Structure formats: C-alpha cells, structure tokens
Amino acid sequence: MAGVLKPGIKHIIFDLGDVIIPIDLRAPIRNFAVLSGLNETEVESLWREHGLILQYETGLIDDAGFRQHIRTLLKNESWADEVIDTAWNTVLLSLPIERVERIRELKGQYRLFLLSNTSAIHIEKVRNILVELGQPPLEELFERVYYSYEVKMAKPSPEIYEHVLATSGLKAEETLFLDDNPRNIHSAAQLGIHAVQVQPPLTILDYLRDESTNEDIPHSS
Known part of the structure; x- marks a missing residue:
C-alpha cells in the first residue's frame, strides 16, 4: 500500500492532538x-x-x-x-518541531486545514508552545482552523466535516483527513473523505513522506 499523498489529493485536514502535538488524555x-x-x-x-x-x-x-x-x-x-x-x-506534551516544519513544507503544495475537538485554554497553550519554538501560530500554519468550541460542533458528528467542506469549498474526494481516533476516521470516510488514522509509533512524518519513497505505510479509508 502506497503513501497517503496520492494523486488527486489537493487538501489536507489535520487533527491537532496526537497528530501534530502528542497528548496524554489521562x-x-x-x-x-x-x-x-x-x-x-x-x-x-x-x-x-x-x-x-x-x-x-x-x-x-x-x-x-x-x-x-x-x-x-x-x-x-x-x-x-x-x-x-x-x-x-x-x-499537552512536548511538540516535535519536525512536525511543524513538515506542515510548513506542505503549505505551498496543498491547501491545509486544522480540525480539532479542543478548548480555548488548550489553544492558548499551543500558541505559547509555538512561540517558544520560534514557529508561527496555528492560524498562520493553516489556511483555516476549525475549533470545536468555535463552530459548536465536535467530531465524529458528520455535520462538522460537512461544515468544513462547505465553508472552505473542498471536494471530499480531493481531501485527505488525518486523525488518531478511529470513530472520527470512520465518520469522515462515510462522506467520501480520504480518512487516515495516525497510529503510533508512526507519526505524520511517516504518513506524509515525499511521494518518491516506495515504503508501505498503513492506510485506512
């Protein structure tokens, strides 16, 4: 099975926790x-x-x-x-700067979005972490950010994915969604989105490799 950056993908939607920044829910x-x-x-x-x-x-x-x-x-x-x-x-655990750097590399090649079930207190903390790393805020890393507390919807509700697609003018079949939660992946896939579960020990650095590599990686859709 080839990498997730397949021909036809024009947009990437990232989850935040355990996709970009590692978390400890307990x-x-x-x-x-x-x-x-x-x-x-x-x-x-x-x-x-x-x-x-x-x-x-x-x-x-x-x-x-x-x-x-x-x-x-x-x-x-x-x-x-x-x-x-x-x-x-x-x-919120330590943020590996390489993940942020990879997102910045992809920015000129794809339309990038963030979709997170989160809270304002967490987002303020992430902003501070990014500042400490000398990186731009989430709102600059992505074309648009969708926070559950702002849109008043949460994954895995289909409505939140429909909201993202509609408000950003995205076609599901051209959109890659990366999330760590299998319920979120299933819900997005039901709408025709290319949904991929990020599963440790792999990270987005493994999933979003350069397409010239030929190594197989897990893929769910």
Whole structure:
C-alpha cells in the first residue's frame, strides 16, 4: 500500500492532538485528582456524569464557566484560574518541531486545514508552545482552523466535516483527513473523505513522506 499523498489529493485536514502535538488524555484527570484529594475514578466519573468536557469543547460553556464547574464539581472554590489551566493543559506534551516544519513544507503544495475537538485554554497553550519554538501560530500554519468550541460542533458528528467542506469549498474526494481516533476516521470516510488514522509509533512524518519513497505505510479509508 502506497503513501497517503496520492494523486488527486489537493487538501489536507489535520487533527491537532496526537497528530501534530502528542497528548496524554489521562494527565488532567491525574492532576485534578491530586489537587482535589479524590481518586482518578471519582474525578473521571464526575466529568462524565456532568458532560463537562463535551460542553466546554462545543462552546456551551466558556472559559470562566468551565473553571467554575471544575471548582464546584471538585469542591474547591479557592483554586485560581492559573491552577485550573495548568492542570487542564497537562494533556499537552512536548511538540516535535519536525512536525511543524513538515506542515510548513506542505503549505505551498496543498491547501491545509486544522480540525480539532479542543478548548480555548488548550489553544492558548499551543500558541505559547509555538512561540517558544520560534514557529508561527496555528492560524498562520493553516489556511483555516476549525475549533470545536468555535463552530459548536465536535467530531465524529458528520455535520462538522460537512461544515468544513462547505465553508472552505473542498471536494471530499480531493481531501485527505488525518486523525488518531478511529470513530472520527470512520465518520469522515462515510462522506467520501480520504480518512487516515495516525497510529503510533508512526507519526505524520511517516504518513506524509515525499511521494518518491516506495515504503508501505498503513492506510485506512
């Protein structure tokens, strides 16, 4: 099976977490458990019971509302915003600069987009990470960025992919989508998008190699 940069592909849509920047989804739960004195199972159960993350990532509550929900659910009204933001952002790990450089190389060859289930607090942290690396912000790396909290939709809902295609004038059959979540991949593929699951230990550097290489890489569509 050949690489994913096949003839006919004109647009690439990137996920953010575990595609561009490595993440640890359990890290915020661990940190809030330590801060609150609860165990991780209790923290995770409270978040799921109240649908906190989905509400925040789809813009139903804003930054201040999210922080207050955290304080209320974990029973500590004294936590400063910075304490909550720091614990929340532990999901974000070190960003390999080579991935950013590869995206910049592709920018002149393809129309590039970002589609992420995320929150404003995370995006601000990513901006700071990029500044520290001497790299441009996400809004300059990509022709257009789609954040779930701004469009008030989230993957794997088909509506969010339809929104991206429609608002950026993309044809599904000319579009490559890279994501780490199999549910997101399946949903996008149902619309005719060339959807590829990025699976560790491989990274976008493996999937988005120069087409002149002939090595096989996994491909899902």
